[in-house]
Amino acid sequence: MSEAGAIDAGGGADSGGGADSGAASESAAAGETLIEVRGLKKTFRVGFFGRRVEAVKGVDFDVRRGEIFGFLGPNGAGKTTTIKMLTGLIKPTGGEAFLFGARVPSAEARRRIGFLPENPYVYPYLTPREFITLCGRLSGLAGAALASRTQAMLAKVGIAYAADRPVRRLSKGMLQRTGLAAALVSDPELLVLDEPMSGLDPVGRKEVRDLILEERAAGRTIFFSTHILSDVEAMCDRVAILREGRVVVRGALRKLLRGDVLRTDVTLAGASVALCRSFEQQGHGVRTRADVVVVEIEGEKQVGDVLRAALDGGAQVLEVVPRRETLEDLFMRRALSQGLSRED
Numbered sequence: 001m002s003e004a005g006a007i008d009a010g011g012g013a014d015s016g017g018g019a020d021s022g023a024a025s026e027s028a029a030a031g032e033t034l035i036e037v038r039g040l041k042k043t044f045r046v047g048f049f050g051r052r053v054e055a056v057k058g059v060d061f062d063v064r065r066g067e068i069f070g071f072l073g074p075n076g077a078g079k080t081t082t083i084k085m086l087t088g089l090i091k092p093t094g095g096e097a098f099l100f101g102a103r104v105p106s107a108e109a110r111r112r113i114g115f116l117p118e119n120p121y122v123y124p125y126l127t128p129r130e131f132i133t134l135c136g137r138l139s140g141l142a143g144a145a146l147a148s149r150t151q152a153m154l155a156k157v158g159i160a161y162a163a164d165r166p167v168r169r170l171s172k173g174m175l176q177r178t179g180l181a182a183a184l185v186s187d188p189e190l191l192v193l194d195e196p197m198s199g200l201d202p203v204g205r206k207e208v209r210d211l212i213l214e215e216r217a218a219g220r221t222i223f224f225s226t227h228i229l230s231d232v233e234a235m236c237d238r239v240a241i242l243r244e245g246r247v248v249v250r251g252a253l254r255k256l257l258r259g260d261v262l263r264t265d266v267t268l269a270g271a272s273v274a275l276c277r278s279f280e281q282q283g284h285g286v287r288t289r290a291d292v293v294v295v296e297i298e299g300e301k302q303v304g305d306v307l308r309a310a311l312d313g314g315a316q317v318l319e320v321v322p323r324r325e326t327l328e329d330l331f332m333r334r335a336l337s338q339g340l341s342r343e344d
C-alpha cells in the first residue's frame with residue numbers, strides 16, 4: 001500500500017452494481033462476500049498511565065460483491081479505526097476480519113483493493129500526476145499503459161487541469177481528488193474510501209457521489225465511511241451505522257427506512273389568520289415562513305381535507321410535499337433508543 005492511497009493491482013471486477021442494476025443485483029444476490037468483519041475490537045492505551053480507549057467494541061458486518069456499502073456514524077464512532085484494521089494498518093485487539101476470504105492482513109487481498117485514507121498524505125513536492133503514477137507503478141503498471149491510465153484517472157476525478165502543480169499548492173478538495181485517483185489507478189475490485197466527501201464543497205460532494213455510482217456501474221464494490229448521513233441515502237444498498245464503537249443499525253436501506261409518508265407539508269400563500277387557527281385546532285402544525293404558511297399534516301390521510309379547506313378559505317396552494325423517513329430519522333428513532341436494529 002502506498003502512503004496516501006492505493007493498495008492495488010489486480011484486474012477489474014467481473015460483476016456489476018447493487019440493487020439498482022440488473023447484473024449487479026444478481027451478483028450481490030449471489031452473495032460473494034468481499035469483506036467480513038466478526039466481533040472486531042480495538043482498545044488503545046493512551047497517556048502515561050496507559051488509559052484504555054475502547055474505540056471499537058465488537059463490530060460485525062459483511063460487504064458483498066457489487067454493492068455500495070455505507071459505513072456511517074458520528075465523529076469518533078470508530079469508523080477510521082475499523083478501516084485501519086481492515087486495511088492492515090493497525091492490529092485488532094479482538095475479533096477477526098477477512099478480505100476476499102483471506103484473514104487480514106493479507107498482501108494478496110490488499111492488491112485487489114483501492115484505498116483512500118481519511119486526510120490522504122501526499123508528499124508535498126510531487127504533482128498529482130507524479131503521485132498517481134507512483135501509485136500505479138507500485139501496483140505493477142508501467143510504460144504507456146501507466147501514462148494513459150494516470151491521465152484517465154486525473155480526468156475522471158476532475159483535476160487534469162492541475163495535474164502538474166505541486167501538491168502543496170492544491171486545495172483540500174483537490175488533494176482529496178488526487179487520493180481518489182490514486183485509489184482507482186490500479187483498477188481495483190474493491191474501493192475502501194474513508195470519508196471521501198470530506199473537505200469538498202456541495203458540488204464536489206455531488207461529483208464524488210456520482211463517481212461512486214459510476215464505479216459501481218463499472219463493476220466495482222464500494223465500501224465507504226461518512227458522518228454525513230444524508231450523503232449516502234440515494235446511493236447505498238446497505239449500511240452499518242456505528243455509535244460509540246458498536247454497530248447500532250445494519251442492513252439494506254430499503255428495508256430499514258420506512259417507505260410510508262411520515263408527514264405531509266402543504267405550503268399556502270394568502271392563508272388568513274382564521275384559516276391557520278382552524279388548522280391548528282384540528283391538530284396540524286402551522287409554521288409561518290417569509291410570506292407563506294406551511295401546514296404540517298401527520299401522515300397523508302387528511303391532506304385532501306386541508307387542501308379543500310385552504311381553497312375554500314381563499315388561500316393559494318403552492319406546494320404539497322410528502323416527507324418519508326430519512327437515515328437521520330432512522331438513526332434518531334432506532335440507534336439512539338435501543339440496541340442493534342437489523343434488516344438484512
Ligand SMILES: Nc1ncnc2c1ncn2[C@@H]1O[C@H](COP(=O)(O)OP(=O)(O)OP(=O)(O)O)[C@@H](O)[C@H]1O
Nearest residue numbers: 044046053055074075076077078079080081082227
Ligand atoms: N491512535 C489512537 N490512540 C488513542 N485513541 C484513538 C486513536 N485513534 C482513534 N482513537 C479514539 O478512538 C475513537 C474512535 O476514533 P475514530 O477515528 O475511529 O472515529 P471515526 O468514527 O472515524 O470519527 P471521525 O469521523 O471523526 O474520523 C475516538 O474516541 C478517538 O479519539
